Structures are given as structure tokens and as C-alpha cells.
Amino acid sequence: MNHVNRMTSRAMASAKKPGAAAFGGAAHDHGACIADALMAAETICRERGARLTKLRRRVLELIWSSHAPVGAYVLLRRLSQEHESAAPPTVYRALDFLLEQGLIHRIESLNAFVGCVEPSEAHAGQFLICRHCGAAAEMRDRRVNKAIGRTASDLGFTLEEATVELRGLCPACQASDDA
Ligand SMILES: [Zn+2]
Numbered sequence: 648m649n650h651v652n653r654m655t656s657r658a659m660a661s662a663k664k665p666g667a668a669a670f671g672g673a674a675h676d677h678g679a680c681i682a683d684a685l686m687a688a689e690t691i692c693r694e695r696g697a698r699l700t701k702l703r704r705r706v707l708e709l710i711w712s713s714h715a716p717v718g719a720y721v722l723l724r725r726l727s728q729e730h731e732s733a734a735p736p737t738v739y740r741a742l743d744f745l746l747e748q749g750l751i752h753r754i755e756s757l758n759a760f761v762g763c764v765e766p767s768e769a770h771a772g773q774f775l776i777c778r779h780c781g782a783a784a785e786m787r788d789r790r791v792n793k794a795i796g797r798t799a800s801d802l803g804f805t806l807e808e809a810t811v812e813l814r815g816l817c818p819a820c821q822a823s824d825d826a
């Protein structure tokens with residue numbers, strides 16, 4: 648019994664690590680990731696009095712369709728299959744709103760967007776990005792932010808954008824032959 652409890656709590660601890668689900672592959676319940684993200688977005692927007700319109704919510708849902716960052720063009724293509732009126736400005740405005748509210752992050756190196764795992768608190772994201780499958784795991788390591796902030800201020804540098812994008816291979820792709 649104790650053994651089982653220990654296992655469960657260990658499994659829960661690793662599942663709780665922000666970003667761990669991104670490298671969970673087919674083994675994780677991605678429906679739960681999407682549901683959690685949408686629920687968090689609704690709560691946050693309600694608390695802030697920000698309007699999460701149907702379209703903004705749908706764009707967020709499309710971004711969360713996987714853990715790989717999605718480009719605006721792909722979003723537009725998918726949306727225009729559902730709404731004839733989905734024009735580029737509509738999508739860009741929805742993306743601006745989601746960025747402003749901290750519900751998504753922009754991955755500059757891919758010119759793409761990914762859902763935030765902890766949107767309740769404003770932060771610069773740090774990402775481990777798999778060069779093979781494209782999955783991006785958000786690290787929420789305060790020590791990294793602190794170190795960046797301290798070094799920048801030691802050099803008298805004013806930080807404006809502090810997103811960290813790190814490239815490599817996720818556990819599943821390390822195990823696959825064609826990576
Ligand atoms: Zn997931």
C-alpha cells in the first residue's frame with residue numbers, strides 16, 4: 648500500500664512539473680491539457696474583465712491542439728475552414744489578445760505560437776524545443792529568470808524581451824531512429 652502511494656505521488660510530482668506533458672507523447676492525456684488550458688483562460692479573462700470571444704477561444708484551442716508551436720498561417724487556414732470570415736487581421740488580433748493576456752507565447756525562432764502552461768502570472772517563457780517532432784516544453788524555472796535579470800542589470804542592460812528558446816531532442820525522438 649505504502650509502495651503504491653509512493654509511486655503515485657512520484658508520478659504526480661513529475662506530472663506536475665510544468666511542461667512535462669509536452670514530452671509525454673501519446674502516453675499523456677492531451678485532452679486534459681486542452682481542457683485545463685481553456686478553463687484557465689476562461690477564469691483568467693473573467694477575473695480581468697477581458698473578453699474571451701468565441702473566436703479568441705477557438706484560436707487558443709487550435710494552438711493547444713498539440714505541444715508543437717503553430718504558425719499564424721496554419722491557424723488561418725484551419726479557421727477559414729470553419730468561418731468564411733476568418734481573415735488575417737482577425738487571426739492576428741486574436742493572437743495579440745492571447746499574447747497580451749499571457750495565454751500563449753511567441754516562439755521567435757519558429758515564428759509560431761504555443762500555449763502557456765502557467766498563464767495566471769506574467770512571465771517570459773523558457774522553452775525546450777525538439778528539433779525533430781517540434782514539441783516545445785515550457786520550463787518555469789525562476790532561477791533562470793533570476794540569473795538573466797541579475798546579469799542584465801549588472802551590465803546596466805534594460806531587458807525588454809527575455810524568452811529563452813533551447814533546441815534539442817525530446818526523450819521520444821532520442822529513442823527513434825530517424826531523429
Ligand atoms: Zn498535452
Ligand SMILES: [Zn+2]
Pocket residue numbers: 752762763764765766770771772785
Ligand atoms: Zn508561460
Ligand SMILES: [Zn+2]
Pocket residue numbers: 777778779780781782816817818819820821
Ligand atoms: Zn521530439
